[in-house]
Amino acid sequence: MTGFSSEAAAARGASSLEKMLGLLDLFTTRAPAWSTEELIRVSGTSRSTCYRYIKALQAAGLVTPVAGGAWMLGPRIIELDRTMRLCDPVTAGGTPPMRRLAAETGHSGLLCLLFSGTVMCVGDAPAQGAPEGIFARGQRRPLFTGAASKVILAHLPPHQLRAIHARHRGTIAAAGLGADWESFRHALRQIREAGHCVTQSEFQPGVVGIAAPLFNAEGGVLGSLGLAAVAEGVPPAARAGLARQVMQAAKEACDRIADQEQLAALPARAVG
Template sequence: MARDSAHRPVETVDTAFDVIELLKRTDGAGITAIADELGLAKSTVHRHVKTLESRGLLVQEGDTYRISTWFLDYGVHVRNEHTLFPVVKPKVDELAAETDEKVWAVIEEHGMGVHIYGAEGRHSVKTHARIGQRTPLHQFAAGKAILAHLPADRIDDVLDQYGLAAQTDRTITDRDELREELATVRDRGYAFNREESVVGVHAVGAPIRDQSGVAVGAISVAGPANRLRGDLLTDELPDLLLGATNEVEINLAHS
């Protein structure tokens, strides 16, 4: 019984984070809207919101509550303290300047890909990707590069937990097809994304591995499909990425 209690969620904490998630998703809401959306009593929502506001985690604008910049402080701190960040940032900046495209550094956390840093080249295009975004690993190049270089049982856990939802009609949603793709990624050392996360955008991603060969992150280069194609996509960018990730791996091992 004690063991079950130890793993039971604390309802008040769960509710507080449900409120925070809702405010993030809606960019702010009032007590009534929060209560209706979460199926809670207004008095319960009011207590949670006022507690969060008193701790500086929410701000009130009229009848609307929004997430405060406390979360920015937390996020920047976590990103800056991550072992990979200070090593990978200069290489991402260098690749963006060299390719003139958008370059991202991504890590895996709780089975999702998290964008921790990005740099724009002169011809970068805007997409939905942003720092802090969490994306299913199978949907994009850096994610597949990471997923391919995780232990087999970890891959199974990720796929069992999140499934294979489609982001576009080109996203791989069949487990056997994905496994074949991941085997190819392991053999050649990099992954492609051909409009699998954003229509009209191609990308290539390569893993950053620790000394045991397990991925600790990845770097990707993304751009318009009509520009990132042919030898540029299949040969030139992969060569640049493999050189960059190898350098990061060496620096990481000796940092």
């Protein structure tokens, strides 16, 4: 999993709060349960300090005990997820157009959000017979691969793009986005001018991605809305028409996001 980890926090002398919250990053689908001893070891803290962390997380409902003296994520996270589904401006504003787009095209709809240097899926509408492994809610992907990510990357402010390029030159070149700053700028400008991005087989062989950006009322990029389709069902001649449908759905989502004045969505500040 990308993002904050308790090991990284310990290595850089993070605060106690960061270390405690960093424990939550350990719980993944591959490692859903952790014993107290494992948490003590990975946290890099004393036994008494880690016990306090676990007790505080349990009291908040963020972790819960299971058999064998282990811990798993707690029910409070389910409650928070429901709140986000109903109240997050991107999720609330983008989900209806995304689902309608999926129904109209017969392909899987995706709604994504820029999150901590990665792109997270916050909504999905899988098509019947969609391949296993299609991007799904709660999953993260890199910022440089796939239509849903690249179309967000292309609309980040120049100062963020310069910082990203300075840190990720090799990854950017490997993703086909340019071997130097000028070619990187050119590749992103082409995406911006098109208003959408189309990719094929960048995560899964034979899967086409088409995505358009989502903005807040001030024009800051928030995420993307798009489709994932089996390439055999989307010949090159049909992709321009699908791209227009995706851009129209994204425009509707942006209008809905802007209408939520009391829940103004802000673009991510720390990226890459």
